[in-house]
Amino acid sequence: MDKQDLKNKVEEPSTDYLPTGQAGGNYTYADYLTWQMEEMVELIKGKIFKQAAAPRVNHQRVAGIVFSAFFNFLKGKQCEAFIAPFDVRLPVKSKKHEDINTVVQPDICVICDPAKIDELGCIGAPDLVVEILSPGNNKKELQNKYEVYEESGVKEYWVIHPNECTLVIYTLVESKYSTSRILTMGDIVKSKAIEGFELDLTEVFENLL
Template identity: 30%
Template sequence: MGYVETIEPGTFTPADLDDLPDDGMRYELVDGTLLVAPAPLPIHQTAAFELGVQLRLHCPKDLKVFMAPTDFQPTARRSLQPDVLVCRRADVGPKAIQRSLLLAAEVLSPATRSKDLLFKRGLYEEAGVQSYWIVDPDRVELTVLELVAGRYVQRAKVRGKDTFTADLPFTVQIVPADLID
């Protein structure tokens, strides 16, 4: 009936994503398997937007901040859409970013919590994303992971009105409570 049913599971490619409907759902691709998530809740969008704004205000000219849906395609069989990402301007392609990101940030929601904490963490780590930030709006918390010798290590966990001062991908201060208001 729909487009998704016409492709054998496990055989999706980034080119197939171009033909999917613009229906408010979020489509990602991992090793030929299509992942579909519902449209995010308002608190999720508020936190993602506020984080994107803070990053954009401090972003150096040679870098670029994007918000979902922006495709990061680390391999020919993967297409991910972090809620917020930072990359080098030179790495922005006509349809997607294919070189490793400097930052991928995900805002947790009931529909994506375990996927973001476990699955996407592993995918970003494997793709060499330098820094992975996880925003938990329910706990008003920011967890910062950074790549060290190919593995993520926790650099910081801040809550509420506490301030995190980032060095990667550039210097910026983030207060979790400010992302939720």
């Protein structure tokens, strides 16, 4: 996947449900904590993004299989796996609520530093993030989240396309992501961020609709 494909115009948030301020405003985690919405929302560089619809069946099946694989592998180890909804705050200037303008909810994340985990979720970059594409969220995952994950230092960013039965892994090398080939059924994936972890993609994709 060419990085140029990720450099299109930044998505503007929907303006029909903004809870405070003006459309296109620069929101922070302090604002985020005051919102009361039924749908899941994320804050990326101060802009609001909401989930277009409930995840599809294939999305949920893949999420369950991949999370279970990480969860079982990490039993008794320091690293810990979490599944959405789970807030990940990515501070730039400081850890103060009013200074954080990116709060995302990865489908799955693995955190190896216990100091990054608190009662609100994670503060700081997870070691590994998995995002599973759904209709309506591809641009957010492939462009907006790619950028903030790279900038914040997420070591591995996995993007899974359930309908195409593919996985692409972005690995952080000298502060920039290096892209894997497209991985699919028959491939055994080995993580560089989580030493010893392997995933058989045939088991992930074989029973999808």
